[in-house]
Amino acid sequence: MKKEKVQDKRVDFLQLIAAQYERLETELTPTDRYGNMVEVPVVMRDGIKLNTRVYFPASTGPWPVILERSPYPQMKQLTELTSKQFTKYGYVVVSQECRGKGDSEGEWLPFENERNDGIDTLQWIVKQSWMNGNIAMYGLSYGGFEQWIVADQLPKEVKTLFIGVFGTERYRQMYMNGMFRHEIYTSWAIENAGVPTEAEPGEVYQQTLRIRPHINMDSTFFGQEFPWYRNWITNVSQSSEFWQNGIWSKLSSIPKDITVPLYLVGGWYDHHLDGMVCGYENLTDEVKRKSRFVIGPWIHTLQPGGDLTYPNSEYISLIEAVKWFNHHLKGDSYDHPKGVVESYIIRENKWKVWEGGIKSREINKVYFNTNSSPDNQNFTLSYTQPEPNKINYLYDPSNPVKTKGGEALLAWISPGFNGAAPSSVLQEPVGLRSDVCSFVSSVLEEDMKIVGTIKVHLRVSTNAEDTSFTVKISEQFPDGNSYNIRDGITSISYRNGAIMPQDYSQGEVVDLEIELWPITWSIKAGSKLRVDISSSNFPAYHLHPNIKGNWASEERFKLAEQKIHLGEGTFLEIPIQ
Numbered sequence: 001m002k003k004e005k006v007q008d009k010r011v012d013f014l015q016l017i018a019a020q021y022e023r024l025e026t027e028l029t030p031t032d033r034y035g036n037m038v039e040v041p042v043v044m045r046d047g048i049k050l051n052t053r054v055y056f057p058a059s060t061g062p063w064p065v066i067l068e069r070s071p072y073p074q075m076k077q078l079t080e081l082t083s084k085q086f087t088k089y090g091y092v093v094v095s096q097e098c099r100g101k102g103d104s105e106g107e108w109l110p111f112e113n114e115r116n117d118g119i120d121t122l123q124w125i126v127k128q129s130w131m132n133g134n135i136a137m138y139g140l141s142y143g144g145f146e147q148w149i150v151a152d153q154l155p156k157e158v159k160t161l162f163i164g165v166f167g168t169e170r171y172r173q174m175y176m177n178g179m180f181r182h183e184i185y186t187s188w189a190i191e192n193a194g195v196p197t198e199a200e201p202g203e204v205y206q207q208t209l210r211i212r213p214h215i216n217m218d219s220t221f222f223g224q225e226f227p228w229y230r231n232w233i234t235n236v237s238q239s240s241e242f243w244q245n246g247i248w249s250k251l252s253s254i255p256k257d258i259t260v261p262l263y264l265v266g267g268w269y270d271h272h273l274d275g276m277v278c279g280y281e282n283l284t285d286e287v288k289r290k291s292r293f294v295i296g297p298w299i300h301t302l303q304p305g306g307d308l309t310y311p312n313s314e315y316i317s318l319i320e321a322v323k324w325f326n327h328h329l330k331g332d333s334y335d336h337p338k339g340v341v342e343s344y345i346i347r348e349n350k351w352k353v354w355e356g357g358i359k360s361r362e363i364n365k366v367y368f369n370t371n372s373s374p375d376n377q378n379f380t381l382s383y384t385q386p387e388p389n390k391i392n393y394l395y396d397p398s399n400p401v402k403t404k405g406g407e408a409l410l411a412w413i414s415p416g417f418n419g420a421a422p423s424s425v426l427q428e429p430v431g432l433r434s435d436v437c438s439f440v441s442s443v444l445e446e447d448m449k450i451v452g453t454i455k456v457h458l459r460v461s462t463n464a465e466d467t468s469f470t471v472k473i474s475e476q477f478p479d480g481n482s483y484n485i486r487d488g489i490t491s492i493s494y495r496n497g498a499i500m501p502q503d504y505s506q507g508e509v510v511d512l513e514i515e516l517w518p519i520t521w522s523i524k525a526g527s528k529l530r531v532d533i534s535s536s537n538f539p540a541y542h543l544h545p546n547i548k549g550n551w552a553s554e555e556r557f558k559l560a561e562q563k564i565h566l567g568e569g570t571f572l573e574i575p576i577q
Helices: 002-026 073-087 114-126 144-146 170-174 182-191 201-207 214-222 227-234 247-253 273-281 287-291 317-330
Strands: 034-043 049-057 063-070 091-095 130-139 158-164 263-266 292-296 339-343 352-357 362-369 378-382 389-395 438-440 449-451 456-463 468-476 482-491 510-515 520-521 527-535 560-566 571-576
Touching: 002 073, 002 317, 034 073, 034 114, 049 073, 049 114, 049 263, 049 520, 063 073, 063 114, 063 144, 063 317, 073 091, 091 114, 114 130, 114 144, 114 201, 130 144, 144 158, 158 182, 158 317, 158 456, 170 182, 170 273, 182 292, 201 214, 214 227, 214 449, 263 317, 339 520, 362 527, 362 560, 449 482, 456 468, 482 510, 482 520
Parallel strands: 063 091, 063 130, 130 158, 158 263, 263 292, 292 339, 378 438
Antiparallel strands: 034 049, 049 091, 339 352, 362 378, 362 571, 389 560, 438 527, 449 520, 449 571, 456 510, 456 560, 456 571, 468 482, 468 527
């Protein structure tokens, strides 16, 4: 019964994509027809054969070629549908299953073999008689990684890349200031481990979130260790050998060496957004002038999610890809600006083109204040610095604040995982919990257009040897309902972006800076700005045990008495247009 539910959800997704492809043929008249598919075992440099499907148009070649690579055999129907659509516009599509997945030979090690295998596959395509000298790559999510990781070693025949929802900064995506993102990487690990379990994967995921020490989750539920996952959860320090060398260090270094134009597409609520922005910013100016970066109000599927509506935000990646490929591989004209970032401004419900990247006009400094009864944890925001004061609350890891919305989430995409809903969702009312301190501004008399990265500065102390602090920025509508804009977290040990743990003495007052992911959002006149401070956001992030050391190896939890010191060091920096 459970397996049937999973299958039904995937069929619904395929139907949605199929409907989008019907739109493609309405907007762009096909110039060809699908011809046939040939399955080929392509041999890698070490002799491993990767299953490769080559989809041909019905016309006579040679043709321009589009390469897609994927580790998801469960998405074979979708990949086939996409490939056939491309052939209708005169492209050969090479669709390859990654090493150790589907019908490909070899051992499945997530991400580790894709650079060599991708380069080898491109070299194989170059030698084929049906290739006319023009190649592009296309892919979303893991298919985006497949492109970034070879982008500095492309044959001259590769003219462009179309990269969706994947970035270049793996450490920043996996950890925020020392806090691990369960809802992305624990869920992904369980979904893609390739090892069967007696229980449904979604049930296993929910159980693994509570197991202590967490490092035992693989042996407990799968009967074996996953070295790649253990590397993720034990290498908290960015200064470790794991992050300083190897595939992730290489990925981070690649953008500066790219020479072909890129089409990048991301979502404000996609878990790869931060890494995409970093990748774009590290491109050379010459490549940026030829490229295009589109950011919409979307989740990982490039569709809206959550509880708000986003008029004028529809996006179909295949339509945009065909137009982009026709321009770069066939010489057609292109009717959109290049050398720009184009973003959807949430709550204004419109798009804006930014020359040279998203830039704010000025920074608003907003202070946290105690102009409220100190026993109900409801406070205010103001533009004037308050007199020094303190707010206290108790953080109990066994009773965490539950994740409600956000951008760094992925478990929701897997049927049966019951992941937290992504995007902007209705928040809990102010004052519901004693361990959440809510600060609310007065009614805004004019729109506040947030453009870029909000920075939250907190002066704090704790009786624990280490702990965490969270922040969530929301818009409180005139009806009293609040919807999240951005959230963030930090541990004490990895405060202020530290690449290795910092010393801390219990009771010491320290300054924390939490840099949130960028956004373009207009808080409307009549609304209020709301900020919630706490110490947990679970399961988006791991539960800090309030104990110093590696979180994944810790069996115990301790209570922590937290203090927020108001005054000079506790404020927001809000970039506005």
